[in-house]
Amino acid sequence: MLTFKRLDLEDAGRLIAGARAHARSIGVPVCIAVTDESGNLIAFERMDGSKVTSINLAIDKSYTATGIKNGTDVLGTVSQPGQPAYGISSTLGGRMLTIAGGLPVLSEGEVVGGIGVSSGTPAQDLQIAQAGVQAFTDV
Amino acid sequence: MLTFKRLDLEDAGRLIAGARAHARSIGVPVCIAVTDESGNLIAFERMDGSKVTSINLAIDKSYTATGIKNGTDVLGTVSQPGQPAYGISSTLGGRMLTIAGGLPVLSEGEVVGGIGVSSGTPAQDLQIAQAGVQAFTDV
């Protein structure tokens, strides 16, 4: 039998609040998604003024980061032409995201969920996702 | 040019809070989704203990109610065998939901968004969605 840990709704709220606060502080409205350790959505927020096409990008960045247990920016690097994961971005019906802004969320070394941010530049999205993770870790 | 109104993130939070409070009061954890007047997701919450298959059902109930400008329970009635909308449940890639729990949200007679609830019985889901709408209307 396996026992595992998973973000609860309160944790998800903390991740989103941390990301939202940072997004506001840099003036970049974004979509923010939090998934559990199985890649399923726990909570989502579309800040007023963010992009409608970012709804699913945020969800899929979180899904991808949870699944690969790594940042989507790392997948971006290894999926470049000539690199070992080239072509991976069209897998899973296009849900495998290779653009910065998705991060796994860890607790005691285990992946317990993920966070995905979309609507800014990839660099801004990553920074906002990191702020979300920080808010969770600080507790 | 058309001018129209749309729920903002604060409104969505109010709808979700109202639904969540009622869900707790009857001891039924659910997934709650709020969409804008065009059917796109604004906010989502999966309460701890609710069903993983309800994530998309909640989102699609809200989407459907927004689109048809009516409750999904009404669509359930008119899509029964022999009724005029029979067969509609397989449309839009299966996103057209005919099960109670999705309601449009109105402001001054206009549809400005929707709410969708899933994980209880359809009757419970509808009741929880109504509590969400009530919390929004009470403000």
Next chain:
Amino acid sequence: MLTFKRLDLEDAGRLIAGARAHARSIGVPVCIAVTDESGNLIAFERMDGSKVTSINLAIDKSYTATGIKNGTDVLGTVSQPGQPAYGISSTLGGRMLTIAGGLPVLSEGEVVGGIGVSSGTPAQDLQIAQAGVQAFTDV
């Protein structure tokens, strides 16, 4: 070698104009689609105030009517429980529509395209589609 006839863009405009005029006269804003004899979209109009979920329903009604060379209302009848086409509504990724409002367009006994209408009641949609076909036939 086969030779066939197909609606051109001008024909499609005539079909849409006829449908739109009737929709206005009965005060029911709708989505109107016209497809060619192969089921591919030629022209589409979403009247202000019609339902966002009707965009694809109108397109798919036209597609279905073209394909089955018959009205979608007829398919609704034969796909009822116990009838020979029961279950057909979930085929073609849910694009096979069994709700009134889709009609084939004929020229000299041959199907040259289709028209699909959605956003009113199925009976209104059918009536509006018939008005479109009439405007085309009258020329």
Next chain:
Amino acid sequence: MLTFKRLDLEDAGRLIAGARAHARSIGVPVCIAVTDESGNLIAFERMDGSKVTSINLAIDKSYTATGIKNGTDVLGTVSQPGQPAYGISSTLGGRMLTIAGGLPVLSEGEVVGGIGVSSGTPAQDLQIAQAGVQAFTDV
């Protein structure tokens, strides 16, 4: 509550007419789509002689430009190998278009919809989309 502006059907007709006129003047039949500010289709025309595979490309170019609030040609540049949005073309079920010919439509600095053109070369498609936007802006 948010208040928004959105292209109406008359605006969409003006955008399409401007694009169609330019397409004719350079002898390149195309598919032309206009979406609202949420990415949903308002109107569509397939000019006689344009490509059947361009139907959805035109619709998705318009959808993408509306969502990203920028031209699809810009997305083409930033999604090249080594660029920050590399891999984005497979997202949203493949609807995220990175090929020139999709443009957002603005009114008083706000995105109120989009236009997408497909069937010529990407450069021709972009030029035709620009002519559509120009016809809208000139009014």
